[in-house]
Amino acid sequence: MMIALFTMPLWLLPILAFLPLILILKSKQVRRTNLPPGPPKLPIIGNLHxxxxxxxxxxxxxxxxxxxIMHLEFGGMPTVVVSSAEIASEMMKSHDLDCCSRPDLMGPRRLSYNFYDIAFGPYNEYWREMRKVCVLELFSVKRVQSYNSIREERVGSMINSISKSSSSTPINLSEMLFALTDDITCRVAFGKSYKGRDFDNGRFGEAVNEAMTMLGSFSGADFFPYVGWIMDKFTGLHGRRERCFHEFDHFYQNVIDEHLKNERDESEHEDIIDVLLKVGRDYTGAGSLTHDHIKGLLMNIFLGGVDTGAVLMEWAMTELAKNPEVMNKVQEEIRNTVGKKGKVVEAVIDQLKYLKMVVKETLRLHPPAPLLVPRETMRHFTINGYDIYPKTRIQVNVYAIGRDPKYWKNPEEFMPERFMDNSIDYKGTHFEFLPFGAARRVCPRMHMGVSLVELTLASLLYAFDWGLPDGIKKEDIDMDEELGVTVQKKVPLYLVPINRTWDSEDNS
Known part of the structure; x- marks a missing residue:
C-alpha cells in the first residue's frame, strides 16, 4: 500500500462534507476486541495522519x-502491519490461505479494474488459473532466457550511447536506466518499442508517466468505503484515472489487433502477446482467456515491471558510488571473468558471485516496494495471541525487516559480504529477506527483473569506471527517497563515465 498523501486541507474538505454519512456507517461496524496493539487514532481518518x-x-x-505486529485504522480500513520475520513467516506461511486475497482497491492502483488483475485480483479459482499462466508461460526460466538477445542488444545500445558522451560530462544515470527498462519491457511485451509513438492524444511515454502518477497517488476510495469515490471525484483523480484507463485500453487493443493480423516485421521476436494469444486459443481451464484478460495481464506486467528494475539499479549504482571499495571489488570480478571480450553476455552472469551479493544487498537496503502490496484476510484467525478478523488488510514492512539488527549485523551499512557463504535468497523462503513477497502472492516476475538488473549492472561496471561530478564527494551523495509506485531516489543520480582502458595486464 504505497500512499502519497495530499496536504491536509485538500483531502480533508470532502471528508468533512460527508462527515454525517461516514459517522453513520462507522457506527454500524461490529466492535472488534483483542486486537494487536497500535497507536491512538483520530476520528474518521484513523491513523492516516x-x-x-x-x-x-x-x-x-x-x-x-x-x-x-500493530493494528491501525487507515480511514475506514482496519490494517495490521507486520515488521518482523517471525510474524511474517507465520502470516504468509502458516496462515497464507487465510490472508492471500487482495483488498478491493478501486483507487489509482486499479487502472485495470475492468480487466483481470493478477497482482490485485481476489483469491479465487480464476486467479489461480491466471497465476498459473503467468508462472508457467510468461515468466518461467525458459521463457525469460528466450529474451536474452533483447536484453543484451538494448543494454549494448545503452553502453554505446554512454561511450559516445564526453568523458568529463556527468550523465543522468537514473533517467537512462528508466528509459532502458521501459524500452526492454515494451519489446518483450509488445514485440517492439513504442517510444515517441502516438498514443491517442499524447505520447506513449507521457501516458506511462501519467499511469505511474495515478498508481502512486492517494485515493479516497481505498480508505473510505461507500464515500471515498466522492473524494476522488472532488480531487479530479477519478476522471484522470478513467482517461488513463481508456487510453491504455485503446492502445492494448490496437497492439493485439496488429498481432492477430500479423502486421509486423518478420524479424520481430515472439513476445508476450504472442504467447497469451496462443494460450487463449489452447486454454482449457476455468472460464476463458479473453482480450480483456490479456490487457489486464499486460497492464500488470508493464506498469509493474518498468519501475522496479530501474529503481533497483539506481540504488545499486548509488551505493557503489558511495562505497568505492565495493565498486572496485565487483569491477575486478566482472573484468577478470569477461576479460577482453568487449561486452558482458548473460551466459557469464552465474559466475559473478560478488555481483549477485551486491544485488541482494541493494534489495535488502532499498526494496523497490518497501511495503508489500497489501493482502486481505478472508477468515478469522489468531496470531501471537491476537485476533485477526476478516476484511483486514495485512501490510508487511519489508523495509523494517531488512534493517532489523535482530537479523542483520550493522544493518544500515552496505556490506554485500553478508551474503557470502549462506543460502539466504529473495525467492520467498527466508522471511528476513522478502523484497518480492512470499507464498501464493510472491512476485512471479522476479526472475525476469533480476536478470535485467544483473546484466545491466555488470555491463556498466565492465565498460566504465565511474566518477562523481566535480565538487561532489561520496559523503555528499543525496540518499533521500521519493514515494511513487516504488521508492526511488528523490534526486536523480549523476555520475561521470570514464571509458575503460585495457592494458597488457588485463586477463583475456
Missing part, C-alpha cells in the same frame, strides 16, 4: 514503540 510522506519509515518507527 501518522503515515507521513514515506509510510515505510513512519511505520518502522511506530513498530519500535508498539511492537512487530
Amino acid at each position: 501518522q503515515l507521513g510522506e514515506l509510510p515505510h519509515r513512519s511505520l518502522r518507527l511506530l513498530s519500535k514503540e508498539y511492537g512487530p
Whole structure:
C-alpha cells in the first residue's frame, strides 16, 4: 500500500462534507476486541495522519514503540502491519490461505479494474488459473532466457550511447536506466518499442508517466468505503484515472489487433502477446482467456515491471558510488571473468558471485516496494495471541525487516559480504529477506527483473569506471527517497563515465 498523501486541507474538505454519512456507517461496524496493539487514532481518518510522506519509515518507527505486529485504522480500513520475520513467516506461511486475497482497491492502483488483475485480483479459482499462466508461460526460466538477445542488444545500445558522451560530462544515470527498462519491457511485451509513438492524444511515454502518477497517488476510495469515490471525484483523480484507463485500453487493443493480423516485421521476436494469444486459443481451464484478460495481464506486467528494475539499479549504482571499495571489488570480478571480450553476455552472469551479493544487498537496503502490496484476510484467525478478523488488510514492512539488527549485523551499512557463504535468497523462503513477497502472492516476475538488473549492472561496471561530478564527494551523495509506485531516489543520480582502458595486464 504505497500512499502519497495530499496536504491536509485538500483531502480533508470532502471528508468533512460527508462527515454525517461516514459517522453513520462507522457506527454500524461490529466492535472488534483483542486486537494487536497500535497507536491512538483520530476520528474518521484513523491513523492516516501518522503515515507521513514515506509510510515505510513512519511505520518502522511506530513498530519500535508498539511492537512487530500493530493494528491501525487507515480511514475506514482496519490494517495490521507486520515488521518482523517471525510474524511474517507465520502470516504468509502458516496462515497464507487465510490472508492471500487482495483488498478491493478501486483507487489509482486499479487502472485495470475492468480487466483481470493478477497482482490485485481476489483469491479465487480464476486467479489461480491466471497465476498459473503467468508462472508457467510468461515468466518461467525458459521463457525469460528466450529474451536474452533483447536484453543484451538494448543494454549494448545503452553502453554505446554512454561511450559516445564526453568523458568529463556527468550523465543522468537514473533517467537512462528508466528509459532502458521501459524500452526492454515494451519489446518483450509488445514485440517492439513504442517510444515517441502516438498514443491517442499524447505520447506513449507521457501516458506511462501519467499511469505511474495515478498508481502512486492517494485515493479516497481505498480508505473510505461507500464515500471515498466522492473524494476522488472532488480531487479530479477519478476522471484522470478513467482517461488513463481508456487510453491504455485503446492502445492494448490496437497492439493485439496488429498481432492477430500479423502486421509486423518478420524479424520481430515472439513476445508476450504472442504467447497469451496462443494460450487463449489452447486454454482449457476455468472460464476463458479473453482480450480483456490479456490487457489486464499486460497492464500488470508493464506498469509493474518498468519501475522496479530501474529503481533497483539506481540504488545499486548509488551505493557503489558511495562505497568505492565495493565498486572496485565487483569491477575486478566482472573484468577478470569477461576479460577482453568487449561486452558482458548473460551466459557469464552465474559466475559473478560478488555481483549477485551486491544485488541482494541493494534489495535488502532499498526494496523497490518497501511495503508489500497489501493482502486481505478472508477468515478469522489468531496470531501471537491476537485476533485477526476478516476484511483486514495485512501490510508487511519489508523495509523494517531488512534493517532489523535482530537479523542483520550493522544493518544500515552496505556490506554485500553478508551474503557470502549462506543460502539466504529473495525467492520467498527466508522471511528476513522478502523484497518480492512470499507464498501464493510472491512476485512471479522476479526472475525476469533480476536478470535485467544483473546484466545491466555488470555491463556498466565492465565498460566504465565511474566518477562523481566535480565538487561532489561520496559523503555528499543525496540518499533521500521519493514515494511513487516504488521508492526511488528523490534526486536523480549523476555520475561521470570514464571509458575503460585495457592494458597488457588485463586477463583475456
